[in-house]
Amino acid sequence: MKLHCQDITRLDCLRVLNGRQKGLEQLRQSELVVIGGTGFVGTWIAEMVAALNDEYQFGISLSLISRSTDQFRSRLPHLANRADIKLIKSDVRQLGKFPMEADWVIHAATNPDVRTHASNPLDTASVIVDGTMSVVKTAERLSRLKKLLYLSSGLVCGAQPALVNGLAENAPGAPPPDASFMYPNAKRFAETICSAARAQSRIPVLVARPFSFIGPYQSLDTPWAQTTFLADALRGKAIRVLGDGQVVRSYLYGSDAAFWFLKIVSTGESGDVVNVGSPVGVTLQDLAKEVAKNFNPSPEIMFNTSPRNIGKSAHLLPDTTHAKNKYELSVFTPLEDAIKLTAQWHLIQSK
Amino acid sequence: MRKLKVAIIGSGNIGTDLLIKVLRSPLLECKAFIGRNLSSAGMVKASSLGVTVSAEGIDYILKNPDCCDLVFDATSAKSHLEHAPILKKLNKLAIDLTPAKIGLMSVPSVNLTDSLAESNINMITCGGQASIPVAYAIGQTQTDVEYIEVVSSIASRSAGPATRQNLDEYIKTTEDGLKEFSGAKRTKAILNLNPAEPCVDMQATIFAKVKNPDIPKLSEVLLGLVAKIREYVPGYEIILGPIVENDRIVVMARVRGLGDYLPAYAGNLDIINCAAIAMAEEYARALPKTGSDK
Amino acid sequence: MNDRRIIISDPTLRDGNHAVRHELSVEQIAAYCKAADAAGVSIVEVGHGNGLGASSLQLGEARTPDHLALSTARANLTKSKLGIHVIPGFATIERDLKPALELGVDVVRVASHCTEADICERHIGFARSMGVEVWGCLMMSHMISPALLLEQARKMESYGAEGVVFMDSAGHYLPDDVRQRVELLASELSIAVGFHGHNNLGLAIANTIAAADAGATLLDACARGFGAGAGNTQIEVLVAVLERLGYSTGINLYKILDAADLAEKTLMKEVPTIKSVSVVSGMAGVFSGFMRPVTRIAQEFNLDPRDIFFELGRRKIVAGQEDIILEVAKDLALRATKGNQ
Numbered sequence: 002m003k004l005h006c007q008d009i010t011r012l013d014c015l016r017v018l019n020g021r022q023k024g025l026e027q028l029r030q031s032e033l034v035v036i037g038g039t040g041f042v043g044t045w046i047a048e049m050v051a052a053l054n055d056e057y058q059f060g061i062s063l064s065l066i067s068r069s070t071d072q073f074r075s076r077l078p079h080l081a082n083r084a085d086i087k088l089i090k091s092d093v094r095q096l097g098k099f100p101m102e103a104d105w106v107i108h109a110a111t112n113p114d115v116r117t118h119a120s121n122p123l124d125t126a127s128v129i130v131d132g133t134m135s136v137v138k139t140a141e142r143l144s145r146l147k148k149l150l151y152l153s154s155g156l157v158c159g160a161q162p163a164l165v166n167g168l169a170e171n172a173p174g175a176p177p178p179d180a181s182f183m184y185p186n187a188k189r190f191a192e193t194i195c196s197a198a199r200a201q202s203r204i205p206v207l208v209a210r211p212f213s214f215i216g217p218y219q220s221l222d223t224p225w226a227q228t229t230f231l232a233d234a235l236r237g238k239a240i241r242v243l244g245d246g247q248v249v250r251s252y253l254y255g256s257d258a259a260f261w262f263l264k265i266v267s268t269g270e271s272g273d274v275v276n277v278g279s280p281v282g283v284t285l286q287d288l289a290k291e292v293a294k295n296f297n298p299s300p301e302i303m304f305n306t307s308p309r310n311i312g313k314s315a316h317l318l319p320d321t322t323h324a325k326n327k328y329e330l331s332v333f334t335p336l337e338d339a340i341k342l343t344a345q346w347h348l349i350q351s352k
Numbered sequence: 353m354r355k356l357k358v359a360i361i362g363s364g365n366i367g368t369d370l371l372i373k374v375l376r377s378p379l380l381e382c383k384a385f386i387g388r389n390l391s392s393a394g395m396v397k398a399s400s401l402g403v404t405v406s407a408e409g410i411d412y413i414l415k416n417p418d419c420c421d422l423v424f425d426a427t428s429a430k431s432h433l434e435h436a437p438i439l440k441k442l443n444k445l446a447i448d449l450t451p452a453k454i455g456l457m458s459v460p461s462v463n464l465t466d467s468l469a470e471s472n473i474n475m476i477t478c479g480g481q482a483s484i485p486v487a488y489a490i491g492q493t494q495t496d497v498e499y500i501e502v503v504s505s506i507a508s509r510s511a512g513p514a515t516r517q518n519l520d521e522y523i524k525t526t527e528d529g530l531k532e533f534s535g536a537k538r539t540k541a542i543l544n545l546n547p548a549e550p551c552v553d554m555q556a557t558i559f560a561k562v563k564n565p566d567i568p569k570l571s572e573v574l575l576g577l578v579a580k581i582r583e584y585v586p587g588y589e590i591i592l593g594p595i596v597e598n599d600r601i602v603v604m605a606r607v608r609g610l611g612d613y614l615p616a617y618a619g620n621l622d623i624i625n626c627a628a629i630a631m632a633e634e635y636a637r638a639l640p641k642t643g644s645d646k
Numbered sequence: 647m648n649d650r651r652i653i654i655s656d657p658t659l660r661d662g663n664h665a666v667r668h669e670l671s672v673e674q675i676a677a678y679c680k681a682a683d684a685a686g687v688s689i690v691e692v693g694h695g696n697g698l699g700a701s702s703l704q705l706g707e708a709r710t711p712d713h714l715a716l717s718t719a720r721a722n723l724t725k726s727k728l729g730i731h732v733i734p735g736f737a738t739i740e741r742d743l744k745p746a747l748e749l750g751v752d753v754v755r756v757a758s759h760c761t762e763a764d765i766c767e768r769h770i771g772f773a774r775s776m777g778v779e780v781w782g783c784l785m786m787s788h789m790i791s792p793a794l795l796l797e798q799a800r801k802m803e804s805y806g807a808e809g810v811v812f813m814d815s816a817g818h819y820l821p822d823d824v825r826q827r828v829e830l831l832a833s834e835l836s837i838a839v840g841f842h843g844h845n846n847l848g849l850a851i852a853n854t855i856a857a858a859d860a861g862a863t864l865l866d867a868c869a870r871g872f873g874a875g876a877g878n879t880q881i882e883v884l885v886a887v888l889e890r891l892g893y894s895t896g897i898n899l900y901k902i903l904d905a906a907d908l909a910e911k912t913l914m915k916e917v918p919t920i921k922s923v924s925v926v927s928g929m930a931g932v933f934s935g936f937m938r939p940v941t942r943i944a945q946e947f948n949l950d951p952r953d954i955f956f957e958l959g960r961r962k963i964v965a966g967q968e969d970i971i972l973e974v975a976k977d978l979a980l981r982a983t984k985g986n987q
Contacts, residue, residue: 142615202512272793501704516767544967559703
């Protein structure tokens with residue numbers, strides 16, 4: 002059964018690479034390191050690297066650094082047991098063993114779980130800030146480092162203003178200096194650390210700002226719309242939408258995201274900041290409907306009737322003009338396919 | 353052979369690189385790795401290698417005077433000016449890797465014997481370590497050395513804030529060193545930071561204006577000197593010359609680092625550390641053979 | 647946008663030195679200073695092509711040592727300010743900058759490669775503490791993005807520079823490139839922005855006008871464009887164009903034309919033109935001042951100088967690294983013989 006799941010993700014990668022793999026040429030025969038490599042992004046990058054190596058003989062050597070390498074090994078042997086993928090168990094704040102021959106480093110070590118951010122804001126700060134300092138200090142000693150890519154967050158520019166269709170990279174605004182906003186503030190500070198690393202230590206570093214993703218490898222336990230709707234549907238329950246469902250979000254599929262990150266790290270310029278996400282907005286109501294389509298019988302969709310500040314902007318959409326113009330990146334997997342594939346994957350997983 | 357007990361003050365990248373070299377040396381033993389912050393990367397590394405660490409600075413040595421006989425100071429010029437008199441009082445040998453340079457300028461392949469007689473020596477500058485042997489060879493073999501000029505080029509990434517804020521000192525020290533060791537009437541030092549990627553290894557070009565250039569003689573002496581240098585700086589290489597081009601002698605040297613803790617392209621930092629280790633090992637060799645270890 | 651005043655800084659006697667192997671004489675310096683002063687040029691920059699303290703085997707030995715060049719200029723400038731170009735790593739504060747200030751220099755432009763602004767901190771600080779006008783200069787600025795250029799310019803600002811000049815040392819820019827950079831710098835910095843153009847691709851005037859239109863308030867230009875490689879922005883032409891566009895430079899058109907005529911007669915062996923090798927260096931983005939050593943070494947090694955330029959561009963060699971040309975030539979010559987086997 003697990004085999005079938007692997008097929009889905011492998012086919013996703015091949016589909017995205019088809020006709021586009023030339024854009025990743027710089028990665029051939031190189032050493033890639035992903036810190037925080039066993040999370041959603043790291044896992045999808047591993048899938049993409051495996052596809053590049055198997056299908057196109059790219060010869061990339063991938064190291065995944067994480068605290069959770071043991072779980073990764075038991076959950077995903079099809080990746081963990083590969084000769085071209087090494088697992089290194091380490092906390093980002095104390096990077097002991099590190100592949101010193103690294104050409105490309107992607108710093109994706111973060112805990113995106115909003116519950117942790119709320120309950121443990123100081124720990125959240127430490128992982129992000131101390132972690133980034135540690136990465137930057139290590140990068141100083143890498144002779145062959147071509148680029149360091151830091152995965153920040155689309156939230157660093159604060160709330161999206163009502164009249165704006167998508168947050169551009171240079172959007173003014175910042176999150177309030179409040180413990181409830183520790184995550185985006187810490188990410189913002191980490192971006193500043195990266196800029197300082199460039200200024201002081203000349204590290205070639207660029208920043209990607211991830212918005213929302215969807216796809217296999219995303220834990221259904223997290224309290225996001227795309228995960229809770231799926232979780233509800235898989236449990237055979239009604240899909241419960243908080244609020245009136247008019248909030249607008251967007252979702253980029255896992256294989257798309259992996260391609261985007263690899264293209265950015267290997268062809269980007271030091272100092273660049275790029276939004277990574279889908280510019281195509283969908284209301285939560287429509288998202289729920291789309292999820293429901295994939296189940297038979299189709300689950301009911303319930304809206305929470307408690308009054309909310311309707312009209313107060315809680316939209317979050319990236320403006321991806323820069324990603325498109327500079328990197329030729331766009332949405333490769335339309336949302337309805339993304340949802341279908343994700344639902345399929347989870348259905349197989351649950352058997 | 354009895355090992356010389358050493359301490360390193362300064363737990364940044366340079367001090368940590370030095371530590372790894374000390375640990376590799378059959379003649380040296382690191383008894384203390386001293387800095388200001390126990391959680392810095394260097395301190396963590398030192399601990400993981402089983403070396404005693406301390407965040408007490410020079411106080412550690414004052415409190416434990418028998419811990420070592422030689423101290424590498426990789427802190428700052430300001431700090432070394434504080435440390436030097438203390439170390440002198442405690443009768444410790446001091447190798448100064450800061451811009452302070454209050455002791456004898458030392459180039460192992462050139463003035464080893466003189467250096468051994470001193471208790472405070474410094475490694476001049478990276479450009480100095482790379483070019484002074486060449487300048488010395490020119491001084492030894494050419495008549496009337498009118499002028500020597502050294503242009504050093506280092507990877508931008510290997511030049512941290514300390515280097516950048518001390519360019520003038522670098523230039524003056526290198527020029528003084530060149531004059532001292534070559535006997536040239538005038539000297540000039542230029543430093544270029546090269547931001548090219550991939551990072552370039554350190555390179556030093558030595559120009560000399562002499563009366564009647566004698567290249568064969570120079571080549572012979574230089575060959576011998578380079579062999580000596582490569583004993584302690586394996587990455588040192590003469591890549592051009594000696595030749596006469598446009599009426600002047602030109603020699604180009606390249607230094608690739610060992611990559612112990614610093615990146616390999618930072619040959620400029622490595623040559624200083626290698627020279628410092630070489631001197632420490634010479635002090636070790638000069639230790640009296642009789643007597644038991646303390 | 648409302649204030650149409652432009653400061654012209656004229657490095658004929660500094661950048662122009664590149665074109666004559668730094669051999670400008672005391673007489674030539676005196677003559678041009680008089681003419682530029684009479685024309686009302688704001689700042690007259692004097693010295694070795696690579697600035698104060700740069701006279702060396704690496705870069706060429708100056709016929710007129712710094713102190714003599716500066717004292718001669720000082721004696722022949724009454725209304726115009728005397729400026730110098732200073733690159734840390736070549737010039738030191740004690741040996742070079744202090745004595746220069748004692749000779750009466752009014753404007754100090756501390757310059758570095760566009761990514762290395764932090765080497766300028768001490769020199770800028772010193773000049774500021776001595777009460778003279780200080781600008782930061784970012785050379786070969788085409789080698790980095792506008793965003794990174796801003797980062798470096800901000801450093802200069804923090805060190806106390808009153809303005810930042812970014813230079814098109816290789817003559818590589820198109821007008822839009824210049825406009826984009828000036829707009830960004832002018833909007834983000836609280837200090838003035840300046841531009842220094844070169845003419846390799848025939849765009850020096852257009853680029854300089856683009857800079858002015860986008861908010862630059864200091865522009866560099868030389869008589870007949872006398873400068874490194876294909877030459878700089880031509881001052882007499884620039885003054886005419888700026889006049890037509892409604893900018894005021896304080897420069898008298900007829901007198902600057904006279905100064906240019908004098909410069910042509912007295913300073914240069916030939917008036918700068920865009921030679922083939924300059925087109926190549928402009929395209930390759932390599933420092934114009936490499937032209938002489940590249941041409942010479944190409945001859946010695948029997949190579950096409952254009953190939954050497956493209957290779958230097960590929961390696962991203964920066965100004966001051968003339969010694970690498972020999973290495974590149976050796977390499978190319980070796981490859982050529984291997985190719986012929």
